[in-house]
Amino acid sequence: MDKIISRSTEETAKLAGDILNKIDLEKPVVFLLKGELGGGKTVFVKAIAKAMGVKERVTSPTFILYNSYKTRFKIEDLRFKNGTLLHWDLYRIDDPKELETIGFWEIINRASIVCIEWPERMGKKYLEKIKKEMNVIEISFEYGKKIEERVMSVKING
Ligand SMILES: Nc1ncnc2c1ncn2[C@@H]1O[C@H](COP(=O)(O)OP(=O)(O)O)[C@@H](O)[C@H]1O
Ligand SMILES: [Mg+2]
Numbered sequence: 001m002d003k004i005i006s007r008s009t010e011e012t013a014k015l016a017g018d019i020l021n022k023i024d025l026e027k028p029v030v031f032l033l034k035g036e037l038g039g040g041k042t043v044f045v046k047a048i049a050k051a052m053g054v055k056e057r058v059t060s061p062t063f064i065l066y067n068s069y070k071t072r073f074k075i076e077d078l079r080f081k082n083g084t085l086l087h088w089d090l091y092r093i094d095d096p097k098e099l100e101t102i103g104f105w106e107i108i109n110r111a112s113i114v115c116i117e118w119p120e121r122m123g124k125k126y127l128e129k130i131k132k133e134m135n136v137i138e139i140s141f142e143y144g145k146k147i148e149e150r151v152m153s154v155k156i157n158g
Pocket of ligand 1: 006007008009010011012035036037038039040041042043044117141147148149150
């Protein structure tokens with residue numbers, strides 16, 4: 001696990017681009033973004049969107065669960081051809097059954113890249129399924145010593 005210190009929102013955004021450049025986009029990619037409110041999870045997703053060529057404004061989907069964005073990526077494999085980026089915020093999920101009702105698994109399966117804030121709220125079953133079948137990047141965001149400092153622990157696939 002890599003620990004990275006970010007000293008500004010710009011540094012957090014740069015880190016997102018760096019990670020994106022390193023990962024294998026042939027497989028569906030899921031970012032599990034953990035950590036307290038204000039840690040920088042949404043800042044990170046905005047940078048991912050920008051790096052993927054999303055033109056729309058990315059806003060926090062706390063009340064609507066997720067947003068979907070078209071990216072400039074066209075990944076050849078039929079499953080991922082649409083190049084969709086999904087941004088989930090599961091903060092308001094109290095019971096994983098709520099996700100079952102809306103067809104969470106089917107929705108994320110159609111996307112190319114999925115960013116999930118508050119992944120612990122999806123419950124063990126989905127978490128294990130995602131870790132088994134997708135390319136997972138887990139990042140924990142913590143506050144650092146200074147006001148604009150954030151510590152990010154990055155874990156790739158496992
Ligand atoms: N190094 C940093 N990285 C990311 N965000 C930072 C940093 N320093 C300060 N911030 C601020 O912290 C807040 C992070 O908010 P946000 O990304 O919405 O957090 P989360 O989605 O984790 O709740 C923003 O207001 C941002 O400007
Ligand atoms: Mg957020």
